[in-house]
Amino acid sequence: MHENLxxxxxxxxxxxxxxxxxxxxxxxxxxxKYRKKQYFLQEGDVCKYVGFIxxxxxxxxxxxxxxxxxxxxxxxxxxxxxxxESAATLTPSKYNIDAWEDTELLVAKVADMVNLIExxxxxxxxxxxxxxxxxxxxxxxxxxxxxxxxxxxxxxxVENHPKFIQRxxxxxxxxxxxxxxxxxxxxxxxxxxx
Amino acid sequence: MHENLxxxxxxxxxxxxxxxxxxxxxxxxxxxKYRKKQYFLQEGDVCKYVGFIxxxxxxxxxxxxxxxxxxxxxxxxxxxxxxxESAATLTPSKYNIDAWEDTELLVAKVADMVNLIExxxxxxxxxxxxxxxxxxxxxxxxxxxxxxxxxxxxxxxVENHPKFIQRxxxxxxxxxxxxxxxxxxxxxxxxxxx
DNA sequence: CTCCTTTATAGATATTTGTCTACGCTTTTT
DNA sequence: AAAAAGCGTAGACAAATATCTATAAAGGAG
Numbered sequence: 552m553h554e555n556l557x558x559x560x561x562x563x564x565x566x567x568x569x570x571x572x573x574x575x576x577x578x579x580x581x582x583x584k585y586r587k588k589q590y591f592l593q594e595g596d597v598c599k600y601v602g603f604i605x606x607x608x609x610x611x612x613x614x615x616x617x618x619x620x621x622x623x624x625x626x627x628x629x630x631x632x633x634x635x636e637s638a639a640t641l642t643p644s645k646y647n648i649d650a651w652e653d654t655e656l657l658v659a660k661v662a663d664m665v666n667l668i669e670x671x672x673x674x675x676x677x678x679x680x681x682x683x684x685x686x687x688x689x690x691x692x693x694x695x696x697x698x699x700x701x702x703x704x705x706x707x708x709v710e711n712h713p714k715f716i717q718r719x720x721x722x723x724x725x726x727x728x729x730x731x732x733x734x735x736x737x738x739x740x741x742x743x744x745x
Numbered sequence: 746m747h748e749n750l751x752x753x754x755x756x757x758x759x760x761x762x763x764x765x766x767x768x769x770x771x772x773x774x775x776x777x778k779y780r781k782k783q784y785f786l787q788e789g790d791v792c793k794y795v796g797f798i799x800x801x802x803x804x805x806x807x808x809x810x811x812x813x814x815x816x817x818x819x820x821x822x823x824x825x826x827x828x829x830e831s832a833a834t835l836t837p838s839k840y841n842i843d844a845w846e847d848t849e850l851l852v853a854k855v856a857d858m859v860n861l862i863e864x865x866x867x868x869x870x871x872x873x874x875x876x877x878x879x880x881x882x883x884x885x886x887x888x889x890x891x892x893x894x895x896x897x898x899x900x901x902x903v904e905n906h907p908k909f910i911q912r913x914x915x916x917x918x919x920x921x922x923x924x925x926x927x928x929x930x931x932x933x934x935x936x937x938x939x
Numbered sequence: 940c941t942c943c944t945t946t947a948t949a950g951a952t953a954t955t956t957g958t959c960t961a962c963g964c965t966t967t968t969t
Numbered sequence: 970a971a972a973a974a975g976c977g978t979a980g981a982c983a984a985a986t987a988t989c990t991a992t993a994a995a996g997g998a999g
Contacts, residue, residue, distance in 0.1 A: 613888055621892045623884065636881045645888070682876045687830045689883040690817065694807055694839070696890055697923040698815045701956075720976060729891040734956055736978055895986075914946060928986055930948055 564676040580657040585650040592648040598637035607654025622726040701730045746776045758870040774851035779844040786842040792831035801848025816920040895924045
């Protein structure tokens, strides 16, 4: 169960973890199953856990005044989930995170994660890389949202995230792109003609 | 000239830097002046420097096929500038960064910055905090862009970034918000009535 | 001071996107 | 098997935003 996580760590930092270090990591992360639609985090709660997806699919979204959901992030295998803002500032989260498919997670307390970062330099190295990638992805997406039309954004999305297309329905992807499902449907129809 | 930087570091990490460490930092950062409109980074170049703004205002933007500029970030005193994506991946930048006002910078090579992070734990601590804040800000902005109308985004912007309003003209702020200057002008007119 | 650029606004019109309702199909639940 | 829920598409209409042109005031450069 923990192999995926250890593989992930060793792939994203070097040298490999010692067996002592591996033991620390394994001890901090508990396996947990989430059924489809089950919440990992609910709006208003402080995010106290970090999850690593071993198998499954999840989403992070906010809900506006009108009750409309806005997908902020989508996650698949080997992705980390948590609301960093809530976890870092200990404030109530503005987001919900739930399972889109039945999902197997490895879950650690945020505090334990901080501990690992301090104790295992390698782990710090890995989270630094993670942070960097998250930020870069976020900047890219922001730039794409600011610069492009719905159509071009969808094209880029198909290009960059083919796996999301296979695992999430269109109305979720539409929300991720910041448009309605109706608009996405139209955009796709247009695209086919070309 | 370096005081602002040292102050910034000590404010964002503890314990304070030793004088040896301070010397390392000072050695890595050279003061440099940028005139209004001068480029710190141009699209197509690999970002090899990191800057810390001592005094002035800068902006980071991309240019689309039609020649329209899209402001991705705005910076004032005590902000860090660089294209993290380009610097981390050593790929040509998609962005331009230029001075909006005459600006005094402290500039270090990306490589030297990496060096400082390795040699001075405190510096690593600070950059980690920086990264975290950047990511959180980026996520917030993305969520705001996905969830809110132009009007609400502007309100939030005024609330969260009053200093930007004082230093950058409306068409720059409009671009930052992902709308045209015309729309921003209308939005403001509406807002006054309330 | 004068000229030129930058900035903000306005109105007319076009385009994009959202909203709402409906329908058919598939999948899930009972 | 029947019922319910989820999903994708469609069309009519509404709302938000972009585009374009014009104007006038303010600020900077020479």
